[in-house]
Amino acid sequence: MSVPLNILFWVVVIPGTVILGLVACWIVRKVSALVQWRVGPPLCQPLYDIMKLMGKEILVPQDAQRTVFMAAPLVGLAGVLLLSMMLWRITVAQTAFIGDIIVAIYLMVLPSLALILGSSASGSPHAAIGTSREMKLVMGYELSLVLAFIVVIIKTGGQLDLATIAQQAPALSISGMLAFLVALLCVQAKLGFVPFDIAEAETEVAGGVLIEYSGALLAVWKVMHAVMLVALPLFLVTVFLGGFGTTGWSLVWGIGKYVLIVVLLILIKNTNPRVRIDQAMKFFWFYCGIALVAAIILATIGSYYGIGWL
Amino acid sequence: MSWKIWSLKKSPWVFHVNAGACNNCDIEIVNLLTPKFDVERLGIKLVGSPRHADALLVTGVGTRQAVPRLKEVYRQTAKPCVVFLVGACSCGTGIFHEGYHVEGPVDKIIREEDPNAIIAYVPGCPPKPEAMISGIVKALSAL
Numbered sequence A: 001m002s003v004p005l006n007i008l009f010w011v012v013v014i015p016g017t018v019i020l021g022l023v024a025c026w027i028v029r030k031v032s033a034l035v036q037w038r039v040g041p042p043l044c045q046p047l048y049d050i051m052k053l054m055g056k057e058i059l060v061p062q063d064a065q066r067t068v069f070m071a072a073p074l075v076g077l078a079g080v081l082l083l084s085m086m087l088w089r090i091t092v093a094q095t096a097f098i099g100d101i102i103v104a105i106y107l108m109v110l111p112s113l114a115l116i117l118g119s120s121a122s123g124s125p126h127a128a129i130g131t132s133r134e135m136k137l138v139m140g141y142e143l144s145l146v147l148a149f150i151v152v153i154i155k156t157g158g159q160l161d162l163a164t165i166a167q168q169a170p171a172l173s174i175s176g177m178l179a180f181l182v183a184l185l186c187v188q189a190k191l192g193f194v195p196f197d198i199a200e201a202e203t204e205v206a207g208g209v210l211i212e213y214s215g216a217l218l219a220v221w222k223v224m225h226a227v228m229l230v231a232l233p234l235f236l237v238t239v240f241l242g243g244f245g246t247t248g249w250s251l252v253w254g255i256g257k258y259v260l261i262v263v264l265l266i267l268i269k270n271t272n273p274r275v276r277i278d279q280a281m282k283f284f285w286f287y288c289g290i291a292l293v294a295a296i297i298l299a300t301i302g303s304y305y306g307i308g309w310l
Numbered sequence B: 001m002s003w004k005i006w007s008l009k010k011s012p013w014v015f016h017v018n019a020g021a022c023n024n025c026d027i028e029i030v031n032l033l034t035p036k037f038d039v040e041r042l043g044i045k046l047v048g049s050p051r052h053a054d055a056l057l058v059t060g061v062g063t064r065q066a067v068p069r070l071k072e073v074y075r076q077t078a079k080p081c082v083v084f085l086v087g088a089c090s091c092g093t094g095i096f097h098e099g100y101h102v103e104g105p106v107d108k109i110i111r112e113e114d115p116n117a118i119i120a121y122v123p124g125c126p127p128k129p130e131a132m133i134s135g136i137v138k139a140l141s142a143l
């Protein structure tokens, strides 16, 4: 890429990511609507929602810890934007540093952490229930997610930088496939999609963690969620499915992989009822744990004897 | 028209308040979200917290027990917001007129809280979902 083009790219990449995220939000709502035999919202609906929220009054509860309450959404948004920037850097500029997969894992926890901070600062009992559920959920899936990435690291022969991992596709083996499926479910929980939307459960805790947020602050949460819809599937594509390029067929193929993951997430979302928090913990620690231990053993045997498909 | 009002019309999120209804109006409201009427295509979404809402759908007469809660919910709603009175009960007091438990009509209660509240009436016992959609559209185009 020539220098001016390069600069232009890095200028538009953040607004571009946000716009992509809003489009992904629309895809989620539209496909859900189609599954339920409805028409669904128009393309610009997420944008209208954000605009409207920006124009509304911000209410801060009397008992809230003001600074934390106001800062938490911004922290979460900054975290996911940074994560998506890292992924764009790897796909577009092909530059990476050793150990960036670990940085990415940390950045992926930041939105949930911000959510926990913000909702516990709001001083509402509903938000407190939501917070405790979110905390337990984070502890549940985080272990599985890290184990799934360890499988990838073993499969790729101890690589710790994403650009090298993105050259290979670990999901094309038994252990890699197991790890990919578990990671997909973890991303489902990270996004707060239906079987794991325990922390936001609108019918029981009335929005849970987000209950006290209104106006522009709620808009920031919505934008954060939209960017997560871009960044997390993209991260899965990079780690498990061999990343995607910027030219010709590799770009089309990459977009295909991204859409595949998003549609899988939406289908899981629309065909499952919400689970209880103890069921979710049991699922992640027990069932996913066993699957991942098996995957790690298979991957170790595979890499020791040089069998690619294990 | 400012962009605030324009975008509010494009995505009114509603919160449902039962101020002592017989539950029939509430069932009709839930009907709105079914595939047959699908209000999401107009951007309307049912939300779980009044802080997220742009419109309150109030059903019922406003009983003595419900009135303080109704006022609290109105105070908690982020302004600008619209109040929809759904059903004969909340528009007047309907079949519960002069009942021992009635403190409403609801519009009077909301006006006590905020004299400049924007209130729209959707009569019927219960109103049809079509009537509610038409009421919402009319009220929003009058903004």
Ligand code: SF4
Pocket: B020, B021, B022, B023, B024, B025, B059, B060, B086, B087, B088, B089, B090, B094, B095, B124, B125, B126, B127
């Ligand atoms: S208007 Fe009719 S249906 Fe609605 S709450 Fe009153 S009595 Fe029930």
